[in-house]
Amino acid sequence: MKLIVAIVQDKDSAKLLSDLVDHNFRATKLATTGGFLKSGNTTFMIGTEEIRVNKALEIIKRNCQAREQYVAPVSPIGGNADSYIPYPVEVEVGGATVFVLPVDQFYHF
Amino acid sequence: MKLIVAIVQDKDSAKLLSDLVDHNFRATKLATTGGFLKSGNTTFMIGTEEIRVNKALEIIKRNCQAREQYVAPVSPIGGNADSYIPYPVEVEVGGATVFVLPVDQFYHF
Amino acid sequence: MKLIVAIVQDKDSAKLLSDLVDHNFRATKLATTGGFLKSGNTTFMIGTEEIRVNKALEIIKRNCQAREQYVAPVSPIGGNADSYIPYPVEVEVGGATVFVLPVDQFYHF
Ligand code: NI
Ligand code: NI
Ligand code: NI
Numbered sequence: 001m002k003l004i005v006a007i008v009q010d011k012d013s014a015k016l017l018s019d020l021v022d023h024n025f026r027a028t029k030l031a032t033t034g035g036f037l038k039s040g041n042t043t044f045m046i047g048t049e050e051i052r053v054n055k056a057l058e059i060i061k062r063n064c065q066a067r068e069q070y071v072a073p074v075s076p077i078g079g080n081a082d083s084y085i086p087y088p089v090e091v092e093v094g095g096a097t098v099f100v101l102p103v104d105q106f107y108h109f
Numbered sequence: 110m111k112l113i114v115a116i117v118q119d120k121d122s123a124k125l126l127s128d129l130v131d132h133n134f135r136a137t138k139l140a141t142t143g144g145f146l147k148s149g150n151t152t153f154m155i156g157t158e159e160i161r162v163n164k165a166l167e168i169i170k171r172n173c174q175a176r177e178q179y180v181a182p183v184s185p186i187g188g189n190a191d192s193y194i195p196y197p198v199e200v201e202v203g204g205a206t207v208f209v210l211p212v213d214q215f216y217h218f
Numbered sequence: 219m220k221l222i223v224a225i226v227q228d229k230d231s232a233k234l235l236s237d238l239v240d241h242n243f244r245a246t247k248l249a250t251t252g253g254f255l256k257s258g259n260t261t262f263m264i265g266t267e268e269i270r271v272n273k274a275l276e277i278i279k280r281n282c283q284a285r286e287q288y289v290a291p292v293s294p295i296g297g298n299a300d301s302y303i304p305y306p307v308e309v310e311v312g313g314a315t316v317f318v319l320p321v322d323q324f325y326h327f
Binding site for chain 3: 002005007030031041043053057060061064065066094095096097098099100101102
């Protein structure tokens, strides 16, 4: 048995949970008030047999991996028109920090 | 030293905490927003010497073990009278998922 | 790699986080609803290479160590004047409970 602790962005957490459930993983979400210093993160605890750790990691990676995303420019209403960028900008979203912890004993009562 | 991580139902958490305190365990409750996919769960972290792990597990089990419970029928006011069940129904409540984690170092500052 | 789990008082958590960041540690704060039975605690998870564990412990200790503090007396308005203590009283504040957990695998996606 292993306990996987994964810190992911809030925006990725719903699809991660859904994908985990589809593959019969059991996960607990912890309310996280600051995820490795970036706001808006969620911590998942996933208990799994050793043989399925790689599958869980694959699911976390495909749902949460850091990637570039184009963001539409925000209209400068009420802002400074001089700093207005009139084209989409690339930002990095997603990313996951994952710890696989050894487990001495596991019980389900 | 071991760190016990126990995910239990909200409805069992107050009596579990009280029983742990009565037996001199120190516990931290984490706000959990989804407990192994069932809503309304709470995660306890309990740090304890190895020799007392079994006592902690016994306390978790006796307060949280899954059991059948009869639930009084809800009156069908405003609902569909056709689906009204006029006798108590049995539902499963409780249950706990427990991980005992090894600890390399422990400090109290 | 190690995962440090530190339960500290809320009042120490901002300066702890700031000191950790200044020294390039990455930390996640978990919303804790009861910290080893005292209210108002925060749980930090800090992932770090083994070689930097002592530095992280030093930072936790210097920001959170239990210490005496003088608290100004509260004016007995609306209270019982007989129990009014007209001089500062010493109370213990701070303190940290810290677990260093072994990590089998670590990933950043
Ligand atoms: Ni699949
Ligand atoms: Ni007893
Ligand atoms: Ni320094």
